[in-house]
Amino acid sequence: IWAAAGFLVIDLTGIDLTALAVFSGAFGLAIGFGLQKTFGNLIAGMILLMDKSIKPGDVIVIADQAGQSTFGQIRKIGVRAVSLVTRDQKEYLIPNENLMINQVENWSYSSRQVRIQIPVGVSYDADMDLAERLMLEAAHSADRVLANPAPKVWMKGFGASSVDFIIHCWIEDPEEGIGNVQSSVLMALWKLFKTHDIEVPFAQQDVHLRQSEPLDRIIAALERQP
Numbered sequence: 616i617w618a619a620a621g622f623l624v625i626d627l628t629g630i631d632l633t634a635l636a637v638f639s640g641a642f643g644l645a646i647g648f649g650l651q652k653t654f655g656n657l658i659a660g661m662i663l664l665m666d667k668s669i670k671p672g673d674v675i676v677i678a679d680q681a682g683q684s685t686f687g688q689i690r691k692i693g694v695r696a697v698s699l700v701t702r703d704q705k706e707y708l709i710p711n712e713n714l715m716i717n718q719v720e721n722w723s724y725s726s727r728q729v730r731i732q733i734p735v736g737v738s739y740d741a742d743m744d745l746a747e748r749l750m751l752e753a754a755h756s757a758d759r760v761l762a763n764p765a766p767k768v769w770m771k772g773f774g775a776s777s778v779d780f781i782i783h784c785w786i787e788d789p790e791e792g793i794g795n796v797q798s799s800v801l802m803a804l805w806k807l808f809k810t811h812d813i814e815v816p817f818a819q820q821d822v823h824l825r826q827s828e829p830l831d832r833i834i835a836a837l838e839r840q841p
């Protein structure tokens with residue numbers, strides 16, 4: 616009623632409604648473009664809350680358009696953005712729309728168990744069976760490593776200076792991070808290797824010198840020195 620009365624008064628006073636329509640259309644278009652991202656994030660947040668593919672408490676890894684990855688635990692899903700807390704307690708506010716258009720790794724979507732891969736290299740002269748048993752012992756010694764599924768050791772290949780293995784172990788609390796588990800396993804393995812005289816090789820290179828007169832003079836001078 617009030618709207619009809621307003622239009623009637625405008626018409627009676629002789630104001631051209633065509634100009635008002637053009638102005639209101641332009642104004643509405645500007646508002647639409649300005650709020651496009653806002654409404655996009657709002658709709659994306661509603662979709663995330665409804666399908667529950669990402670929910671508070673999940674541990675995710677999200678990649679941005681530059682290829683950089685962010686790892687953390689979701690604290691809450693808001694109207695505009697998702698609050699993501701990293702291991703160093705930095706809180707990122709990621710627009711909801713980014714979670715819809717970018718690739719997201721959810722480490723706790725259907726299961727909280729996460730497999731960790733720890734590469735290890737041993738010398739070619741080492742006892743491979745003993746090295747494998749020590750790797751399993753080191754993996755079992757870490758507090759957060761699960762007994763079931765049990766840790767496993769795979770031989771990956773023959774490297775330039777070492778035989779390469781990978782220790783596979785599982786955890787069920789990814790929000791606590793994986794770097795500390797890797798550190799615990801490697802520290803225990805280092806002590807076991809030292810005890811059983813198993814060498815962890817480092818990269819080595821052989822240098823071959825071609826025969827030449829300047830080189831012969833240098834060698835002869837060095838041999839004459841007492």
